[in-house]
Amino acid sequence: MERIKFAKTNHDFVSTLNKRVNEYFNTNNIARHGNGQMVIKTIFMFLLYFVPYSLILTGTVTSVIGLMSMVVLMALGLAGIGLSVMHDANHGAYTKNTHVNNFIGYSLNLVGANAFNWKVQHNVLHHSYTNVHEEDEDISPRGALRLTPHSDWKKMHKYQFIYAWFLYGLMTIVWLFYKDFSRLYKYQRNGMVKAQKASVAKEWSILLGTKLFYIGYAFVLPLLVTPLLWWQILIGLVAMHYIAGFILAIIFQPAHVIEGTEFPLPDETRTLENNWAVHQLMTTTNFGNKSKWFSWYVGGLNFQIEHHLFPNVCHVHYNKIASIVKSTAHEFGLPYKSSRTFFNALAGHARLLKQLGAKPTIV
Numbered sequence: 215m216e217r218i219k220f221a222k223t224n225h226d227f228v229s230t231l232n233k234r235v236n237e238y239f240n241t242n243n244i245a246r247h248g249n250g251q252m253v254i255k256t257i258f259m260f261l262l263y264f265v266p267y268s269l270i271l272t273g274t275v276t277s278v279i280g281l282m283s284m285v286v287l288m289a290l291g292l293a294g295i296g297l298s299v300m301h302d303a304n305h306g307a308y309t310k311n312t313h314v315n316n317f318i319g320y321s322l323n324l325v326g327a328n329a330f331n332w333k334v335q336h337n338v339l340h341h342s343y344t345n346v347h348e349e350d351e352d353i354s355p356r357g358a359l360r361l362t363p364h365s366d367w368k369k370m371h372k373y374q375f376i377y378a379w380f381l382y383g384l385m386t387i388v389w390l391f392y393k394d395f396s397r398l399y400k401y402q403r404n405g406m407v408k409a410q411k412a413s414v415a416k417e418w419s420i421l422l423g424t425k426l427f428y429i430g431y432a433f434v435l436p437l438l439v440t441p442l443l444w445w446q447i448l449i450g451l452v453a454m455h456y457i458a459g460f461i462l463a464i465i466f467q468p469a470h471v472i473e474g475t476e477f478p479l480p481d482e483t484r485t486l487e488n489n490w491a492v493h494q495l496m497t498t499t500n501f502g503n504k505s506k507w508f509s510w511y512v513g514g515l516n517f518q519i520e521h522h523l524f525p526n527v528c529h530v531h532y533n534k535i536a537s538i539v540k541s542t543a544h545e546f547g548l549p550y551k552s553s554r555t556f557f558n559a560l561a562g563h564a565r566l567l568k569q570l571g572a573k574p575t576i577v
Contacts, residue, residue, distance in 0.1 A: 263291025382463030
């Protein structure tokens, strides 16, 4: 099927915005990529994940409460690596060195997922066709969840505003054991692997190899060198992924699946109403931009508008260019959607879940 096209409109907005953002970096002699702050954050997130793991492995921590604390810290580290490290690297925003970006991007494989699949689903599909039904896999039909008004409705969806929160914790567990395999198979069949100029054999080798490596150090090694029983290790592993998955889900979901956002459909010529940049403004929402510590931990993903308009800019710069984006959008009569706090955004997400869960009225 022919790919979806964007309307050729609002050229002045796009050129003006790009000019102003470029002027900010040039005038202040700042690179668009990461800086020392980014390196410190990277070290911190990896330590937050691997130091508790080492304390468990060496038997330094043995009490139930201590082990539970280590699991929570590892979960925070795992989510932090995903939000603040691999995300920028896999967008090519961590550094101007492509090889370093690729290397750091594989930190996603290190914690159990797959960088190639993530790049296709996130960079190619989600960022290109945000909130477009049957194009953006982030809102694709998921059985128990209805995340777009264009998906089929089921009776169970009536209660999704309640049970969705419990399902969100399964995100990384599903990636680890199922989604990565099914996605790579799908991308192999539909030509996405070839379109990315990647080798099918190589990507399957990397996926299988890194999955085995992860299971090896996360489950088998603790089983061999600690007195913990297999079921105790399994409980800890599942708990860590459940906490990390929940954190990741509640950060990503309010950015696009929130009350007031749009879910545009293409016309009969498979053309969307707006150009790509305006489309991002219509389908994206910021939240909690006043909190520095929150922005630091979530890798600037609460500045989701800036991230979608400038995905190749490192997140450490989003808070500085946000005022430029906002004022330019308003100057051209375009929306700049933002929730004052993170909890306001979660409430808006819950309200939309409830609206999407209501049985559609047949006109």
